[in-house]
Every structure is written in structure tokens, then in C-alpha cells.
Amino acid sequence: MGCTPSTSTSKDPDVNGPVIMQTVPLLEERQKRIVRRTWRPLADDMTENGKKIFLHIFETYPEIKNLFPIREIEGKTNLYKNPHFRMHSSRFMQSVGAAIDNLNDLDNSLRPLLIRLAKTHVRFKGFTPDYFDCFEDSMLVVWKEELGDRFTSEVEEAWKVLFAYIRDCLKVGYEEAMDEKLKLSLVDTADTIQ
Numbered sequence: 001m002g003c004t005p006s007t008s009t010s011k012d013p014d015v016n017g018p019v020i021m022q023t024v025p026l027l028e029e030r031q032k033r034i035v036r037r038t039w040r041p042l043a044d045d046m047t048e049n050g051k052k053i054f055l056h057i058f059e060t061y062p063e064i065k066n067l068f069p070i071r072e073i074e075g076k077t078n079l080y081k082n083p084h085f086r087m088h089s090s091r092f093m094q095s096v097g098a099a100i101d102n103l104n105d106l107d108n109s110l111r112p113l114l115i116r117l118a119k120t121h122v123r124f125k126g127f128t129p130d131y132f133d134c135f136e137d138s139m140l141v142v143w144k145e146e147l148g149d150r151f152t153s154e155v156e157e158a159w160k161v162l163f164a165y166i167r168d169c170l171k172v173g174y175e176e177a178m179d180e181k182l183k184l185s186l187v188d189t190a191d192t193i194q
Contacts, residue, residue, distance in 0.1 A: 026165055031158035032103045038155050039100045042146055046097065049142055050089030051080055056138040064131055067124050096139075099166060111169050118173025122181055129174040136163040 027035065042049055055076055058065040065071050070085050079085050095117065102109035121127050143159060144151045 026106060027103060027158065027161055031161060034155055034158040035103065035162055036100060038143070038147055038150060038159070039097075041150075042143065043093075043097060043100075046093035047086055047090040049146060050091075050093040051086065052142045052145070053092065053135070053138045054085065054089050055079065056141055057134050060138065061131070061134050063126075064134060067127055067131075096166075099162060103162075106165060110166075114166060114169035115173035115176065118170040119177035119180075121170075121174055122177040129171045132167045132170045132174075136160070136167055139163060 058079075068084075068088070070079065070082055073079050073082055073085070095113070098113060099106070099110050118129075118132075140156065140159065140163075144156075147155065
């Protein structure tokens with residue numbers, strides 16, 4: 001699964017030559033308007049909504065909490081007081097905000113940021129790229145809770161398209177970093193053997 005669902009490849013089977021990239025919109029204009037409109041109330045308190053997302057993740061997928069320095073902290077109140085938890089929650093929501101700010105140019109503006117972000121996750125022992133899927137689930141739960149009646153099936157679908165793009169970019173970045181790490185270890189091994 002690629003990170004750029006906003007493009008598709010097509011090649012005329014009768015013509016030898018380069019693959020032609022054809023641009024296909026990731027989000028329809030209507031979906032972009034929906035995402036922007038529903039983001040406004042969610043962005044009113046980004047840190048609080050980020051904390052709710054991470055709390056949901058930690059409750060639903062406790063193995064993910066073990067990857068964080070706050071793994072020993074129990075209870076919502078104690079987590080909410082923790083500066084690391086608050087900071088990470090805020091940064092996470094700022095990344096989502098960057099996606100919203102760049103809906104018209106995701107591949108050029110957001111994709112490189114997501115790739116770099118994902119590459120930092122290879123250093124966390126026990127992390128797997130499947131954990132990126134958990135964020136989408138938890139974000140949808142929080143969005144539904146926060147938006148109430150405004151969280152229609154059309155709103156959910158628009159956000160799912162954007163979340164899929166973000167998730168796919170993160171997975172691509174993680175896999176690129178793992179490939180780079182493997183190549184470096186092979187070079188180190190070859191140097192040691194010589």
C-alpha cells in the first residue's frame with residue numbers, strides 16, 4: 001500500500017516507455033470542505049483532544065503505552081498532569097492540523113513531514129507499523145464524541161480518506177527507515193568481516 005493514493009499509475013500496454021503518472025484527487029473538494037469545517041471545533045482545544053486520543057489508545061491497546069516513557073503512570077488524572085503526555089498529545093494534534101492546512105498539496109507539503117516522523121519510530125523497541133492503524137480508530141472515536149450530531153457518515157468517510165493517507169505515509173516512512181537500518185547493518189557486518 002503506497003503513501004500516495006493521490007496519484008495512480010497507468011501504462012498503455014502497447015507502448016514501451018516510462019510509466020505515466022495520472023493525478024487523481026485524494027479528497028474531493030466537498031470532502032475537503034467537510035474536513036476543514038469539522039476540524040475547527042476539534043482544533044479549539046487540540047491538546048485536550050490529543051490527550052483523549054492517546055488515552056483511548058492506551059486503554060484499547062495497552063501494549064502501545066509500554067513504548068512511552070509514561071508507561072508507569074496509571075489513571076487518566078495522572079496522565080493528564082504529566083508534561084510529556086500533554087506535549088506529545090499537542091504535537092500529535094499539530095501534525096493533524098498540518099494535514100488540514102495542506103489539504104490541497106498533501107504530497108508535496110505533508111508527505112515529507114510524515115515520512116520523517118515515521119522514521120523516528122524505528123528507534124522504539126517493540127514498535128510495529130501496525131500501531132499506526134490504532135490512531136485512526138481512536139481519532140474516529142474522539143471525533144464522534146466531540147462532534148456529536150455533526151459526525152455524519154459523510155464526515156466519517158472524509159476523515160477516513162485523510163487518515164488512510166496519513167497512515168499509509170507513516171507506514172512507508174517506517175519501512176524506508178527499516179530498509180536503511182538493514183543496509184547499514186549489512187555494511188557494518190561486511191566491514192567487520194573484512
